[in-house]
Structure formats: C-alpha cells, structure tokens
Amino acid sequence: MYVGFILLLPISVSRNYVLLIAAFTGFVIDIFYNSLGTHMAATILMAFIRPLWINAITPRGGYENIESPTAKDLGLAWFLAYSLPLVFIHLCLVFFIEAGGFHMFFFVIFKAITSTFLTVFVLIIIQYLFYSKGRFS
Amino acid sequence: MRRLFQFIYQYRAFFLFLVLELVSGWLVVNHNNYISASYFNSSSAIAGNVYDSRQNIQDYFQLKQVNQNLADENEQLRNQLALKQPMLDTSQFKTPVYLSGQYDYTMAKVVNNSVSRFRNYFTLNKGRNDGIEEGMGVVNSLGLVGKIKSVSNNFSTGYSALHVNLLVSALIDETQTLCTATWDGTDPTKMKLKYVPRHVQVKKEMDVVTSGFNSIFPEGVKIGEVDTVFIQKNATFYDITLKVAVDFQSLDYVYVIGNKLKQEKDSLEQSIEVLND
CATH class of the missing domain: 1.20.5 (Single alpha-helices involved in coiled-coils or other helix-helix interfaces)
Structure with missing residues (x-):
C-alpha cells in the first residue's frame, strides 16, 4: 500500500530525490516488518523504473498542467496501465527475496498477481476518497 | 579523468x-x-511503542475471546493440579526437574504478528528488563509459538513457527520417533514434518510434540497433529503434513520459557564434542 506514496509523487521531483525518498520509505517499512533491506530494494527498483515507464506511456506532446500521475487527472485507464506493472515488479521482488530463491516460483507469482490487484484497487479507492480536485493547484 | x-x-x-x-x-x-542488533527491527523502542499502542486499541475488540481462553486454561491447570495432589503427599516422591524450576515462564502480550509472509515474526511487549533473552522459546496454552530473535529493553522480536528457516526438533508422541518440524511458506494452519523414516507406522491424528533435545523448549510442548501422510515408492522419508495446534491468526498472550540449566547442558555437550576430536 505504501508504494502509492512513491507512485503518486509529483512528476517534477528530480529522479535522484525520488530514489532517496524511496530508499528511506522502504527502510522504515523494513524496520516494522523485520525484513531489513527487502522492501528497500524493491521500492528503489520501482522508483528507478517509474520515470522510464511514465515516458514510455506518455503520448507525444506530453501532458498539460499535470503535477501528479493520479487517476483523477489522467483517467482510470491510464492509471491502471501506469500502476499495475510497477506494483507487480515491486511485489515480485519483495516476495522473491522473502522466499529466498525461485524454488516456489509459481506460488510466488500467484501471490504477487493477487496482491497487485488488491493494492491497485485500494490505491484507486484512496484517490477518489481523499484527493480533492483543487488540492494541487 | x-x-x-x-x-x-x-x-x-x-x-x-x-x-x-x-x-x-x-x-x-x-x-x-546481527541477531543482537535490535535497533532496526520491530523490537526497537519506536516501532515497539507504535505496535503497543495499536494493540491497546485492538484489545478491546478481543476481550471476550481472551477471557474465554484464559478460563479454559485455568480449568485445565486446575484439573492437572487435582491429579498431582496425591503424588505430592508421598515421601518417596521426587520432584521432576520441570517442576523444581529448570524452566521459568514469563507471560508476555503479542503486540504484532503476521502470517502472510514467508518469514513471519511477532513482537512481544516484554524485553531485557523482564528477563527475556535471545534464543528463548515461546509457547502458549495450545502449543509451540516460536523463538525469540532479538531483545531490546522493553520489547522483543521473535521468529514465528511460521518462518521458512526455523526448524524445530520434534517427536511423534506415540512412536517416540525423532523428526523435524518446519513450515513451507504456504498455509498458516499447516506445517511439514521431515525425516520420519519409512519403517515407522504413522497414522492420522497422532500428536507431534517438542523433543526437548535442544534445551529451548521443554519436552512435550504440542506442535500439532498429523494431518496427511504420504510416501513415495522409493523414498526414505515420509511426506507428512501437520495441523498446527496454535491458531497463529489470533495470538494474544504467550509464555516465554527460560531454561536455567541451558548453559550447563550446552557446556557439557561441548566438552563431549571436544573429547571426540
């Protein structure tokens, strides 16, 4: 769920800062989960891929006046295309590091897929509940 | 450059x-x-306090269940006491070691617990100030819960039995077969039993308990019941699934077991190893 914090960071924030923010977020999560390094590694990877992925799915000409990649600003379909792969990569890395190898490959992939759908679902609900339209203007 | x-x-x-x-x-x-470095896990002061206050709120919603469990345990203990009474009167009776205080029990509350990950941990609200140390065993009234991993002054973190790297020395109660219980990372109500040789007659619903060999747990703490038994044609060992005795999804109060004779036993065993060399 906390990956939403990284996903919804404004696009204008520089890549280096996003990486550092992601590292710190993952580290704090790891302290509470007793899994030092696991969530940190996954969140950093996701923060690194994020700008590349945004560029890949941005239509030519870019966006006008978009600060944050939210479902409300850019549409539900765009947000799904944006968040599903990123969250899936993140969760795959978390679960594979936790499992300590590839010996439970299909179980881990299954777990990652179901968790991805749940996470993205909750992220969308949170956006419609708490993000007012004029908030970032 | x-x-x-x-x-x-x-x-x-x-x-x-x-x-x-x-x-x-x-x-x-x-x-x-870094087992003793407790700063960066949930037994650290900040994380521990956060979990503690969250648990305080959740407690109100579990009061009925906790009361019921405690009442059941009281009843069980009273029944045991009633059985022991006549034995204590005889002059020949020797107090067994586990009654004369080899093990001491510290009660603690679980303030955080998980079952959904591959490596599950729990956090307890007692720490070094209450006499808890690294490596102690953790049980509750139903059976085996886990093992303490790291301790801070007021909190401690432990490996849940649902941790893919934790191996518990176990015993099939009826046949006295020594084996190893471990978790495969999938179902939180099931564990695997390894290294049971094929000549042993294993049946469903046999009790599996701790062996007491590793001086962490006393002998006879229940781990679970045999659920499914399967053996391949040429395999040496059975594939056995256990139904876990403890309900890990609703842990509340647990006992941390200290073993006063652990050092003595370990040093004795070490001296034997040296002699063998």
Whole structure:
C-alpha cells in the first residue's frame, strides 16, 4: 500500500530525490516488518523504473498542467496501465527475496498477481476518497 | 579523468540507483547475522511503542475471546493440579526437574504478528528488563509459538513457527520417533514434518510434540497433529503434513520459557564434542 506514496509523487521531483525518498520509505517499512533491506530494494527498483515507464506511456506532446500521475487527472485507464506493472515488479521482488530463491516460483507469482490487484484497487479507492480536485493547484 | 566524472554525472540517477540497491542487498544478506542488533527491527523502542499502542486499541475488540481462553486454561491447570495432589503427599516422591524450576515462564502480550509472509515474526511487549533473552522459546496454552530473535529493553522480536528457516526438533508422541518440524511458506494452519523414516507406522491424528533435545523448549510442548501422510515408492522419508495446534491468526498472550540449566547442558555437550576430536 505504501508504494502509492512513491507512485503518486509529483512528476517534477528530480529522479535522484525520488530514489532517496524511496530508499528511506522502504527502510522504515523494513524496520516494522523485520525484513531489513527487502522492501528497500524493491521500492528503489520501482522508483528507478517509474520515470522510464511514465515516458514510455506518455503520448507525444506530453501532458498539460499535470503535477501528479493520479487517476483523477489522467483517467482510470491510464492509471491502471501506469500502476499495475510497477506494483507487480515491486511485489515480485519483495516476495522473491522473502522466499529466498525461485524454488516456489509459481506460488510466488500467484501471490504477487493477487496482491497487485488488491493494492491497485485500494490505491484507486484512496484517490477518489481523499484527493480533492483543487488540492494541487 | 574529467570525462569519467562527466559520464558518472550524466548517468547519476543510474549510479545512485546502483549504490542504493547494493546497500539494501547488503542489508538483506547480513540482516540475520546481527541477531543482537535490535535497533532496526520491530523490537526497537519506536516501532515497539507504535505496535503497543495499536494493540491497546485492538484489545478491546478481543476481550471476550481472551477471557474465554484464559478460563479454559485455568480449568485445565486446575484439573492437572487435582491429579498431582496425591503424588505430592508421598515421601518417596521426587520432584521432576520441570517442576523444581529448570524452566521459568514469563507471560508476555503479542503486540504484532503476521502470517502472510514467508518469514513471519511477532513482537512481544516484554524485553531485557523482564528477563527475556535471545534464543528463548515461546509457547502458549495450545502449543509451540516460536523463538525469540532479538531483545531490546522493553520489547522483543521473535521468529514465528511460521518462518521458512526455523526448524524445530520434534517427536511423534506415540512412536517416540525423532523428526523435524518446519513450515513451507504456504498455509498458516499447516506445517511439514521431515525425516520420519519409512519403517515407522504413522497414522492420522497422532500428536507431534517438542523433543526437548535442544534445551529451548521443554519436552512435550504440542506442535500439532498429523494431518496427511504420504510416501513415495522409493523414498526414505515420509511426506507428512501437520495441523498446527496454535491458531497463529489470533495470538494474544504467550509464555516465554527460560531454561536455567541451558548453559550447563550446552557446556557439557561441548566438552563431549571436544573429547571426540
């Protein structure tokens, strides 16, 4: 769920800062989960891929006046295309590091897929509940 | 040299990414070696207090269930006491070691627990100030819960029995077969029993308990019941699934077991190993 914090960071924030923010977020999560390094590694990877992925799915000409990649600003379909792969990569890395190898490959992939759908679902609900339209203007 | 720096500066995001990933990879690999470093896990003061206050709120919704469990346990203990009474009167009776205080029990409350990950941990609201140390066993009234991993002054973190790397020395109660119980990372109500040789007659619903060989748990703490038994044609050992005795999804109060004779036993066993060399 906390990956939403990284996903919804404004696009204008520089890549280096996003990486550092992601590292710190993952580290704090790891302290509470007793899994030092696991969530940190996954969140950093996701923060690194994020700008590349945004560029890949941005239509030519870019966006006008978009600060944050939210479902409300850019549409539900765009947000799904944006968040599903990123969250899936993140969760795959978390679960594979936790499992300590590839010996439970299909179980881990299954777990990652179901968790991805749940996470993205909750992220969308949170956006419609708490993000007012004029908030970032 | 200048071009090198230019190159690094140009791709600084990628290099920062590499450095951070290396740091976190190093943390993952080395995390389990720093058993006593309790600053960066949930037994640290900040994380412990957060979990503690969250648990305080949740407690109100579990009061009925906790009361019921405690009443059941009281009844069980009273029944045991009633059985022991006549034995205590005889002058020949020797107090068994586990009654004369080899083990002491400290009650603690579970303030955080998980079952959905591959490596599950729990956090207890008691720590070094209450006499809890690394490596102690944790049980509740139903059976085996786990083992303490690291301790701070007021909190402690433990490996749940649902941790893929935790192996528990076990005994099939009826046949007295020594084996190993472990978790495969899938179903939180099931564990696996390993190294049961094929000549043993294993049946469904046999009790599996701790062996007491590793001086963490006393002998006879229940782990679970045999659920499914399967053996391949040419295999040496059975594939056995256990139904876990403890309901890990609703842990509330647990006992941390201290073994006063652990040091004595370990040093004795070590001296034998030296003699064998």
